[in-house]
Amino acid sequence: MTNAKPDPEVLAAQEQFQREGLAAGDVLTQPVEEARAATRRFQAWLNQGGPQVASVTEHVLGTTxxxxxxxxxxxxEGPLPTYLHIHGGGFALGSLDALDRWKREIAAEAGMIVVGLDYALAPEHPYPAAIDQVLAALRWLRDGATEFGVDGRRLxxxxxxxxxxxxxxxLLRLRDAGEAGPRLGAIIYGMLSAAxxxxxxxxxxxxxxxxxxAKLDWFWTRYLPDAALRQDPAAAPLHAELAGLPxxxxxxxxxxPLLDDTLNLDRRLTAAGVPHAMTVYPGVPHGFIGQTAVLEKARAARAEVVAALRRALG
Structure with a gap:
């Protein structure tokens, strides 16, 4: 990592963002609502273009x-395999529109239903509000979403x-509960440990x-007001036992800075005997997958997700 340098495409994209006056929100210098608004503006620009899909429908689950x-x-046609994608943003930023273009691209290229969700954000809703909502969404897709054409057996x-x-x-909670769960998990530069x-x-x-x-510490502090939870595998899943995952x-x-979270997860999955593949994309920063309009490596990462979905779900 000592010679870490951005790709020329990354530098060109960053110059373009500066010309457009766009940047992700900065929770260290902005109130959280201002940071969220800046992030939405940046994501709206990134979401321009991309393919159309046959339909985009919204549905509300009665969680709290x-x-x-x-x-x-x-x-x-027919019931389709389905991929639920959960946006990033440090548990505090991001919205239903996050990665909208990317999700349309995945749906069109994989020929599958893709679902996004607007989970509850910290600091207003700290742990475990978001994970409880994700579990509710997965259970609904598995058991109750047939009217939307979801094949709940292929998630x-x-x-x-x-x-x-x-x-x-x-995935860990479904495993521990002995419930049927998804056939594939895709963890993209995951924020998995507070270390x-x-x-x-x-x-x-x-x-x-x-x-x-410093930003990551701000996010963890708002998501986990009880500092003891930083070592809890339920909140920081890099500390969990991983055997039995799909x-x-x-x-x-x-x-x-989160690179080692993925490298450590790779090592621990290998030790636990969980089948998996890992790719580290050189020359790109955190958040790069949403920049498919301007980065070839974002398009390559998207193609890798599509291929994995097809292999796992048929």
Whole structure:
């Protein structure tokens, strides 16, 4: 990591974002509502273009607070395999519109239903509100979403950053409850541990590539007001026993203080005998997958997700 440098495409994209006056919200310098608004503006720009899908439907589950889902259906007949994706944002930022273009691309290319969700955010709703909502969404997709064309026997779940934490946590809870769960988990630069003394934090945590150790500490503190929960496998799933999980796909960004979370998860899945694949994408920072309009490596990562979904779900 000592020679970590952004790809030329990343540098060009960052210059373009600066010209457009766009940046993800910064919780260290902005009130959380301002940071959320800035993040929404940035994501709206990234979401421009991309494919159309046959239908986009919204549905609300009666959780506390209520959970809004967005269901992207491709032009395909019959009950379809379905992928639930959980957005990132440190448990505090992001919305139902996060990765909208990416989710349309996945639906169109995989020929599957893709579902996004607007889970409850911290600090207003700390742990376990979000993970409880993710579990409610997975159980509904498995057992009660046939009217939307969902084949509840062929599910996958994934998430990026904090969403990767929630996806892994949900898989663990379903396993522990002895319930039928998804056939595939996709963990994309997951925010899996509150330990910030790793090599990737020491080398990449200063914020020069966007995400910083200080921001991650802010996120963890708001998500887990009880500091003791930082060691709890239910909240920080890198500490959990991993045997018995389904097939996993791991993706990481080389210029990311969270890189070691993925590398450590890879090692622990191997030790637990869980089938999985991992790709570290060089030259790109945390958050890169949403930039398919401008980054070839974002498109390559998307293609890898599509291929894994097809293999796992048919």
């Amino acid at each position: 607070p209520p959970l809004q889902l967005r269901i992207y259906r491709p032009a395909a 996958a779940v994934g998430g990026d950053s904090a969403g990767g934490n929630l996806a892994l946590g949900a 910030h003394d790793t090599p990737s934090h020491r080398e990449l945590g200063d914020g020069r590539f966007g995400l910083s150790t 097939e996993m796909l791991l993706q990481a960004a080389a210029l990311d």
